[in-house]
Amino acid sequence: MSVYAYAVGGALVLIGGVGIARSRNLVHAVGCLFISQSGTYVFLLAVGYQKGGSAPVFGSTTPPSTQVADPVVQSLTLTDVVVSATVTALLLALAIQIDKTHGTVDPDELTSLEG
Amino acid sequence: MSRTLRWWVLGAGLAGVGLAFLLAVVDLPSFGSVLHPSRDLAVPAAVQHGTANVVASVTFDQRGLDTLVEETILFGSVVAVAALLRPAEDERLQRERGSRPPLEATRLFGYLLLPLTLVVGLDLVAHGHVTPGGGFQGGIMLATGLHLLYVAGRYRSLEELRPLPLFETAEAVGTAAFVAMGFAGLAVAGSFLANFLPFGAFGQLLSAGTVPLLNVAVGIAVGSGGVVLLAQFFRQVFLVTEDADEHVDEKGAARP
Numbered sequence: 001m002s003v004y005a006y007a008v009g010g011a012l013v014l015i016g017g018v019g020i021a022r023s024r025n026l027v028h029a030v031g032c033l034f035i036s037q038s039g040t041y042v043f044l045l046a047v048g049y050q051k052g053g054s055a056p057v058f059g060s061t062t063p064p065s066t067q068v069a070d071p072v073v074q075s076l077t078l079t080d081v082v083v084s085a086t087v088t089a090l091l092l093a094l095a096i097q098i099d100k101t102h103g104t105v106d107p108d109e110l111t112s113l114e115g
Numbered sequence: 116m117s118r119t120l121r122w123w124v125l126g127a128g129l130a131g132v133g134l135a136f137l138l139a140v141v142d143l144p145s146f147g148s149v150l151h152p153s154r155d156l157a158v159p160a161a162v163q164h165g166t167a168n169v170v171a172s173v174t175f176d177q178r179g180l181d182t183l184v185e186e187t188i189l190f191g192s193v194v195a196v197a198a199l200l201r202p203a204e205d206e207r208l209q210r211e212r213g214s215r216p217p218l219e220a221t222r223l224f225g226y227l228l229l230p231l232t233l234v235v236g237l238d239l240v241a242h243g244h245v246t247p248g249g250g251f252q253g254g255i256m257l258a259t260g261l262h263l264l265y266v267a268g269r270y271r272s273l274e275e276l277r278p279l280p281l282f283e284t285a286e287a288v289g290t291a292a293f294v295a296m297g298f299a300g301l302a303v304a305g306s307f308l309a310n311f312l313p314f315g316a317f318g319q320l321l322s323a324g325t326v327p328l329l330n331v332a333v334g335i336a337v338g339s340g341g342v343v344l345l346a347q348f349f350r351q352v353f354l355v356t357e358d359a360d361e362h363v364d365e366k367g368a369a370r371p
Contacts, residue, residue, distance in 0.1 A: 002145035010136045014129050021125045048154070051147035056158065056169040057247050059318060064162045070154040071161070071169035078174060079185045082251055082337075086192035089344050093196040096351060100203070 005046035012039025026095040026105040030088055037084040041077050048073035165314030166323040167245045174249065175329040179308035182329075183293055186336060190290045193340045200347040208353050217267060225267020232260030240334035244323040250333025257334070258341025270349065279346055282339035289336025296325055296332065 016036025023029035048070030056071035058064050099105050144150040161172035174182050202208065216222075239253030265273040300309035308325075315322035 002147070003140055003143075005146045006140045006143065010133070010140070013136075014133060017129060017132075018125065021121060046146055047143070048151065049147050050149055050151060050154075055247065056154070057245075058162075058167045058169070059246075064158065067149070068154065068158065068169070070151040070157075071173050072153040072157050074170045075173035075178065078170065078249075078251060079181060082185055083188055085255075086189045090192045090195055090199075093199040093347070096348075097199050 005049070006043060009039045009041075009043030009046055012036065012042060015039075024106050024108065026098060026107060027092065029107065030091045030095065033091070034084060034088055037080065040080055044073045044077045044080065045069075162317070163314075164310055164324060164326075165317045166326055167318040168243065168247065168249070170247075171244045171249050171326055171330065172323065175244075175326045175333075176310050176324070179297070179329070182333075183297060183308065186290055186293055186333060189337065189340055190286065193286065193344050196344055196347050200351060202350075208350070216269065222267045225263045229260065229263040229267070232263060233257060236260055236338070240330055241327070242320070243330040243334075244326040245318055245320065250330040250335075251337050253330075254334040254337025255341055257338040258345065261342060262345060265349075270353075273349075277342060277346070279343065282342045282346075285339035286336050286343060289332050289334070289339065292332035293329060293336070296329055300325065 013036050016032045016034075016039060019032030019035065020029050023032060050067060050069055053067045053069045054062055056068040056074065058066070062068075095105055098110065102110060104110065157173050157177060158169055160177055161169040164172060164176055166172035166176065217225075236253045236256035239248035239256060240250055241253075243249030243253065261277065262273065264276060297308040300311050301307045303309070303311040310324040310326070312324040312328075314324050320327075
Protein backbone atom coordinates (compact mmCIF):
# COMPACT_ATOMS: atom_id res chain seq x y z
CA MET A 1 0.00 0.00 0.00
CA SER A 2 1.64 3.17 -1.12
CA VAL A 3 -0.65 5.51 0.86
CA TYR A 4 -0.51 3.56 4.14
CA ALA A 5 2.13 5.77 5.81
CA TYR A 6 0.31 8.95 4.76
CA ALA A 7 -2.93 7.52 6.12
CA VAL A 8 -1.29 6.86 9.52
CA GLY A 9 -0.19 10.50 9.70
CA GLY A 10 -3.62 11.80 8.72
CA ALA A 11 -5.38 9.40 11.12
CA LEU A 12 -3.22 10.57 14.06
CA VAL A 13 -4.13 14.19 13.32
CA LEU A 14 -7.85 13.33 13.28
CA ILE A 15 -7.69 11.06 16.37
CA GLY A 16 -5.95 13.85 18.28
CA GLY A 17 -8.76 16.18 17.20
CA VAL A 18 -11.42 13.78 18.49
CA GLY A 19 -9.52 13.55 21.77
CA ILE A 20 -9.47 17.34 22.18
CA ALA A 21 -13.19 17.62 21.42
CA ARG A 22 -14.27 14.97 23.93
CA SER A 23 -11.71 15.92 26.55
CA ARG A 24 -12.87 16.54 30.12
CA ASN A 25 -9.45 17.65 31.34
CA LEU A 26 -7.20 20.35 29.94
CA VAL A 27 -4.02 18.34 30.55
CA HIS A 28 -5.57 15.48 28.60
CA ALA A 29 -6.51 17.96 25.84
CA VAL A 30 -2.87 19.12 25.64
CA GLY A 31 -1.80 15.48 25.33
CA CYS A 32 -4.29 15.02 22.49
CA LEU A 33 -2.95 18.11 20.74
CA PHE A 34 0.52 16.59 20.96
CA ILE A 35 -0.77 13.37 19.34
CA SER A 36 -2.36 15.46 16.60
CA GLN A 37 0.96 17.17 15.97
CA SER A 38 2.77 13.82 15.98
CA GLY A 39 0.64 12.92 12.97
CA THR A 40 2.28 15.78 11.10
CA TYR A 41 5.75 14.36 11.89
CA VAL A 42 4.73 10.96 10.53
CA PHE A 43 3.27 12.58 7.44
CA LEU A 44 6.31 14.79 6.75
CA LEU A 45 8.77 11.93 7.22
CA ALA A 46 6.62 9.67 5.00
CA VAL A 47 6.72 12.30 2.25
CA GLY A 48 10.52 12.36 2.37
CA TYR A 49 11.07 8.61 2.52
CA GLN A 50 12.68 6.73 -0.33
CA LYS A 51 12.79 2.94 -0.49
CA GLY A 52 16.35 1.79 0.12
CA GLY A 53 17.56 5.35 0.65
CA SER A 54 19.82 6.05 3.61
CA ALA A 55 19.77 8.92 6.10
CA PRO A 56 20.79 12.30 4.62
CA VAL A 57 24.05 12.40 6.57
CA PHE A 58 27.15 11.66 4.53
CA GLY A 59 30.29 9.97 5.79
CA SER A 60 33.07 7.67 4.70
CA THR A 61 30.68 4.81 3.86
CA THR A 62 27.98 7.01 2.35
CA PRO A 63 29.45 9.39 -0.25
CA PRO A 64 27.27 12.32 -1.39
CA SER A 65 26.22 10.34 -4.47
CA THR A 66 24.24 7.92 -2.24
CA GLN A 67 20.46 7.93 -2.59
CA VAL A 68 19.10 9.50 0.61
CA ALA A 69 15.76 10.44 2.12
CA ASP A 70 14.59 14.04 1.67
CA PRO A 71 16.46 16.23 4.22
CA VAL A 72 14.12 19.20 3.70
CA VAL A 73 11.10 17.50 5.27
CA GLN A 74 13.31 16.11 8.04
CA SER A 75 14.42 19.64 8.84
CA LEU A 76 10.77 20.76 8.81
CA THR A 77 9.96 17.92 11.21
CA LEU A 78 12.70 19.16 13.54
CA THR A 79 11.11 22.62 13.54
CA ASP A 80 7.72 21.00 14.05
CA VAL A 81 8.91 19.02 17.09
CA VAL A 82 10.55 22.05 18.72
CA VAL A 83 7.53 24.30 18.20
CA SER A 84 5.03 21.69 19.41
CA ALA A 85 7.13 20.97 22.51
CA THR A 86 7.25 24.67 23.44
CA VAL A 87 3.54 25.11 22.71
CA THR A 88 2.80 22.10 24.93
CA ALA A 89 4.82 23.67 27.76
CA LEU A 90 2.94 26.95 27.34
CA LEU A 91 -0.47 25.24 27.31
CA LEU A 92 0.39 23.20 30.40
CA ALA A 93 1.38 26.42 32.18
CA LEU A 94 -2.00 27.87 31.17
CA ALA A 95 -3.73 24.76 32.52
CA ILE A 96 -1.98 25.27 35.87
CA GLN A 97 -3.10 28.92 35.92
CA ILE A 98 -6.69 27.95 35.07
CA ASP A 99 -6.68 25.37 37.86
CA LYS A 100 -5.49 28.06 40.29
CA THR A 101 -8.02 30.69 39.28
CA HIS A 102 -11.06 28.49 38.56
CA GLY A 103 -10.39 25.40 40.66
CA THR A 104 -11.14 23.09 37.75
CA VAL A 105 -9.50 21.87 34.55
CA ASP A 106 -12.68 20.54 32.97
CA PRO A 107 -13.29 22.64 29.83
CA ASP A 108 -17.06 22.10 30.16
CA GLU A 109 -17.08 23.74 33.56
CA LEU A 110 -15.16 26.77 32.31
CA THR A 111 -17.91 29.02 31.08
CA SER A 112 -16.86 32.54 31.90
CA LEU A 113 -13.81 34.54 30.97
CA GLU A 114 -12.01 35.74 34.06
CA GLY A 115 -8.82 37.66 34.46
CA MET B 116 -23.07 24.18 22.98
CA SER B 117 -24.62 20.86 24.01
CA ARG B 118 -22.54 17.70 23.74
CA THR B 119 -24.71 16.21 21.01
CA LEU B 120 -24.39 19.32 18.89
CA ARG B 121 -20.66 19.33 19.53
CA TRP B 122 -20.37 15.76 18.23
CA TRP B 123 -22.19 16.74 15.04
CA VAL B 124 -19.95 19.77 14.48
CA LEU B 125 -16.91 17.62 15.21
CA GLY B 126 -18.10 14.89 12.85
CA ALA B 127 -18.68 17.37 10.04
CA GLY B 128 -15.29 18.97 10.62
CA LEU B 129 -13.44 15.65 10.72
CA ALA B 130 -15.20 14.42 7.60
CA GLY B 131 -14.27 17.62 5.78
CA VAL B 132 -10.63 17.55 6.88
CA GLY B 133 -10.40 13.82 6.19
CA LEU B 134 -11.83 14.25 2.69
CA ALA B 135 -9.51 17.16 1.88
CA PHE B 136 -6.58 15.12 3.19
CA LEU B 137 -7.52 12.11 1.06
CA LEU B 138 -7.86 14.26 -2.06
CA ALA B 139 -4.42 15.74 -1.37
CA VAL B 140 -2.76 12.39 -0.69
CA VAL B 141 -4.12 10.70 -3.80
CA ASP B 142 -2.05 12.96 -6.04
CA LEU B 143 1.16 12.65 -4.01
CA PRO B 144 4.04 10.60 -5.42
CA SER B 145 3.65 7.11 -3.98
CA PHE B 146 5.32 6.34 -0.65
CA GLY B 147 9.04 5.61 -0.97
CA SER B 148 9.37 6.78 -4.57
CA VAL B 149 12.60 8.20 -6.00
CA LEU B 150 10.91 11.51 -6.83
CA HIS B 151 12.20 14.13 -4.34
CA PRO B 152 12.82 17.47 -6.10
CA SER B 153 13.62 19.32 -2.86
CA ARG B 154 16.16 16.65 -1.92
CA ASP B 155 17.82 16.94 -5.33
CA LEU B 156 18.35 20.67 -4.69
CA ALA B 157 19.23 20.51 -0.98
CA VAL B 158 21.90 17.80 -1.19
CA PRO B 159 24.19 19.54 -3.74
CA ALA B 160 23.76 22.84 -1.86
CA ALA B 161 24.85 21.16 1.38
CA VAL B 162 27.83 19.44 -0.26
CA GLN B 163 28.87 22.73 -1.82
CA HIS B 164 28.93 24.28 1.67
CA GLY B 165 30.94 21.37 3.09
CA THR B 166 28.16 20.12 5.36
CA ALA B 167 28.01 16.33 5.78
CA ASN B 168 24.74 16.42 7.72
CA VAL B 169 22.34 17.70 5.07
CA VAL B 170 19.54 18.18 7.61
CA ALA B 171 21.81 20.55 9.57
CA SER B 172 22.65 22.39 6.36
CA VAL B 173 18.95 22.82 5.54
CA THR B 174 18.13 23.89 9.10
CA PHE B 175 20.93 26.35 9.76
CA ASP B 176 22.22 27.36 6.33
CA GLN B 177 19.55 27.04 3.63
CA ARG B 178 16.59 28.02 5.78
CA GLY B 179 18.39 29.69 8.67
CA LEU B 180 15.82 32.46 8.97
CA ASP B 181 13.06 29.89 9.67
CA THR B 182 15.20 28.43 12.41
CA LEU B 183 15.77 31.88 13.90
CA VAL B 184 11.99 32.36 14.06
CA GLU B 185 11.62 28.88 15.58
CA GLU B 186 14.27 29.83 18.13
CA THR B 187 12.30 33.00 18.90
CA ILE B 188 9.13 30.94 19.44
CA LEU B 189 11.05 28.81 21.92
CA PHE B 190 12.41 31.90 23.66
CA GLY B 191 8.97 33.52 23.76
CA SER B 192 7.34 30.42 25.16
CA VAL B 193 9.95 30.08 27.93
CA VAL B 194 9.39 33.74 28.86
CA ALA B 195 5.60 33.25 28.74
CA VAL B 196 5.72 30.14 30.96
CA ALA B 197 7.96 31.97 33.44
CA ALA B 198 5.51 34.89 33.49
CA LEU B 199 2.43 32.65 33.85
CA LEU B 200 3.89 30.49 36.60
CA ARG B 201 5.52 33.20 38.69
CA PRO B 202 4.42 33.07 42.34
CA ALA B 203 1.24 35.06 42.90
CA GLU B 204 0.89 37.53 45.76
CA ASP B 205 -0.79 35.04 48.09
CA GLU B 206 1.64 32.24 47.31
CA ARG B 207 4.91 31.49 48.96
CA LEU B 208 7.62 28.89 48.51
CA GLN B 209 7.64 26.13 51.06
CA ARG B 210 10.90 24.34 51.66
CA GLU B 211 11.14 20.67 50.90
CA ARG B 212 9.55 18.68 53.69
CA GLY B 213 11.62 15.57 54.54
CA SER B 214 10.99 13.49 51.44
CA ARG B 215 12.21 9.94 51.31
CA PRO B 216 15.52 9.50 49.48
CA PRO B 217 15.30 7.51 46.23
CA LEU B 218 16.22 3.83 46.04
CA GLU B 219 19.91 2.97 46.09
CA ALA B 220 19.62 1.42 42.63
CA THR B 221 17.98 4.59 41.27
CA ARG B 222 20.75 6.70 42.77
CA LEU B 223 23.48 4.52 41.29
CA PHE B 224 21.82 4.47 37.89
CA GLY B 225 21.26 8.22 37.96
CA TYR B 226 24.78 9.12 38.96
CA LEU B 227 26.25 6.75 36.36
CA LEU B 228 24.03 8.13 33.61
CA LEU B 229 24.40 11.81 34.52
CA PRO B 230 27.96 12.32 33.18
CA LEU B 231 27.27 10.01 30.24
CA THR B 232 24.15 11.95 29.23
CA LEU B 233 25.90 15.29 29.52
CA VAL B 234 28.86 14.10 27.41
CA VAL B 235 26.57 12.64 24.73
CA GLY B 236 24.58 15.89 24.75
CA LEU B 237 27.74 17.95 24.24
CA ASP B 238 28.82 15.55 21.48
CA LEU B 239 25.46 15.96 19.70
CA VAL B 240 25.88 19.75 19.75
CA ALA B 241 29.56 19.76 18.76
CA HIS B 242 29.23 17.28 15.89
CA GLY B 243 25.79 18.33 14.73
CA HIS B 244 27.09 19.29 11.28
CA VAL B 245 28.91 15.99 10.55
CA THR B 246 26.79 13.35 12.30
CA PRO B 247 23.08 13.13 13.16
CA GLY B 248 22.32 15.59 15.92
CA GLY B 249 22.56 19.32 16.38
CA GLY B 250 21.86 22.17 18.75
CA PHE B 251 18.20 21.39 19.36
CA GLN B 252 18.69 17.68 20.01
CA GLY B 253 21.87 18.11 22.07
CA GLY B 254 20.47 21.08 23.98
CA ILE B 255 17.34 19.26 25.10
CA MET B 256 19.46 16.24 26.04
CA LEU B 257 21.68 18.45 28.23
CA ALA B 258 18.66 20.11 29.84
CA THR B 259 16.87 16.86 30.66
CA GLY B 260 20.10 15.05 31.54
CA LEU B 261 20.76 17.59 34.26
CA HIS B 262 17.48 16.57 35.88
CA LEU B 263 18.89 13.10 36.58
CA LEU B 264 20.19 14.95 39.63
CA TYR B 265 16.58 15.23 40.75
CA VAL B 266 15.72 11.63 39.90
CA ALA B 267 18.80 10.27 41.64
CA GLY B 268 19.02 12.78 44.45
CA ARG B 269 16.78 15.43 45.89
CA TYR B 270 15.32 18.62 44.59
CA ARG B 271 17.77 20.51 46.77
CA SER B 272 20.80 18.92 45.10
CA LEU B 273 19.38 19.92 41.74
CA GLU B 274 18.73 23.44 43.01
CA GLU B 275 22.29 23.83 44.25
CA LEU B 276 23.85 22.74 40.97
CA ARG B 277 21.42 24.73 38.85
CA PRO B 278 21.94 28.47 39.27
CA LEU B 279 18.78 29.64 37.56
CA PRO B 280 19.86 33.26 36.86
CA LEU B 281 22.87 31.87 34.98
CA PHE B 282 20.64 29.70 32.78
CA GLU B 283 18.25 32.60 32.18
CA THR B 284 21.16 34.72 30.99
CA ALA B 285 22.58 31.85 28.92
CA GLU B 286 19.27 31.41 27.12
CA ALA B 287 19.20 35.07 26.15
CA VAL B 288 22.88 34.95 25.14
CA GLY B 289 22.32 31.88 22.95
CA THR B 290 19.38 33.49 21.15
CA ALA B 291 21.26 36.78 20.78
CA ALA B 292 24.29 34.91 19.39
CA PHE B 293 22.06 33.45 16.66
CA VAL B 294 20.87 36.94 15.70
CA ALA B 295 24.45 38.26 15.88
CA MET B 296 25.56 35.52 13.46
CA GLY B 297 22.81 36.64 11.14
CA PHE B 298 24.00 40.25 11.18
CA ALA B 299 27.62 39.10 10.77
CA GLY B 300 26.52 37.32 7.59
CA LEU B 301 24.78 40.51 6.48
CA ALA B 302 27.93 42.56 7.08
CA VAL B 303 30.43 40.14 5.52
CA ALA B 304 28.53 38.40 2.72
CA GLY B 305 25.66 40.81 2.14
CA SER B 306 22.72 38.69 3.22
CA PHE B 307 21.22 37.89 6.61
CA LEU B 308 22.46 34.56 8.07
CA ALA B 309 24.71 34.01 5.04
CA ASN B 310 27.27 31.25 5.52
CA PHE B 311 30.30 33.54 5.42
CA LEU B 312 32.96 31.37 7.08
CA PRO B 313 35.36 29.03 5.21
CA PHE B 314 33.63 25.71 4.47
CA GLY B 315 36.62 23.57 5.46
CA ALA B 316 37.10 19.89 4.62
CA PHE B 317 33.90 17.92 4.06
CA GLY B 318 33.05 15.74 7.07
CA GLN B 319 35.66 17.25 9.39
CA LEU B 320 34.96 18.99 12.73
CA LEU B 321 36.03 22.31 11.25
CA SER B 322 33.70 22.44 8.29
CA ALA B 323 30.30 23.74 7.18
CA GLY B 324 31.13 27.39 7.91
CA THR B 325 28.65 28.96 10.31
CA VAL B 326 26.61 25.77 10.90
CA PRO B 327 28.62 24.47 13.92
CA LEU B 328 28.61 27.94 15.51
CA LEU B 329 24.84 28.22 15.07
CA ASN B 330 24.53 24.70 16.52
CA VAL B 331 26.43 25.84 19.61
CA ALA B 332 24.30 28.99 19.93
CA VAL B 333 21.10 26.94 19.64
CA GLY B 334 22.50 24.29 21.99
CA ILE B 335 23.11 26.94 24.65
CA ALA B 336 19.69 28.53 24.11
CA VAL B 337 17.72 25.27 24.05
CA GLY B 338 19.68 23.69 26.91
CA SER B 339 19.27 26.62 29.25
CA GLY B 340 15.75 27.32 27.99
CA GLY B 341 14.78 23.75 28.86
CA VAL B 342 16.27 24.06 32.33
CA VAL B 343 14.44 27.35 32.96
CA LEU B 344 11.19 25.89 31.62
CA LEU B 345 11.36 22.77 33.78
CA ALA B 346 12.32 24.87 36.81
CA GLN B 347 9.05 26.80 36.53
CA PHE B 348 7.04 23.57 36.66
CA PHE B 349 9.19 22.17 39.48
CA ARG B 350 8.62 25.30 41.53
CA GLN B 351 4.85 24.80 41.32
CA VAL B 352 5.19 21.75 43.58
CA PHE B 353 6.67 23.88 46.33
CA LEU B 354 4.28 26.79 45.93
CA VAL B 355 1.56 26.93 48.53
CA THR B 356 -1.31 29.33 48.93
CA GLU B 357 -1.10 30.93 52.34
CA ASP B 358 -4.78 30.78 53.28
CA ALA B 359 -5.83 27.33 52.02
CA ASP B 360 -4.52 24.63 54.34
CA GLU B 361 -6.19 21.60 52.78
CA HIS B 362 -4.76 22.70 49.44
CA VAL B 363 -1.29 22.35 50.99
CA ASP B 364 -1.95 18.74 52.01
CA GLU B 365 -3.21 17.91 48.55
CA LYS B 366 -0.11 19.36 46.95
CA GLY B 367 2.08 17.66 49.54
CA ALA B 368 0.57 14.26 48.78
CA ALA B 369 1.05 14.71 45.06
CA ARG B 370 4.68 15.62 45.54
CA PRO B 371 7.12 12.94 44.28
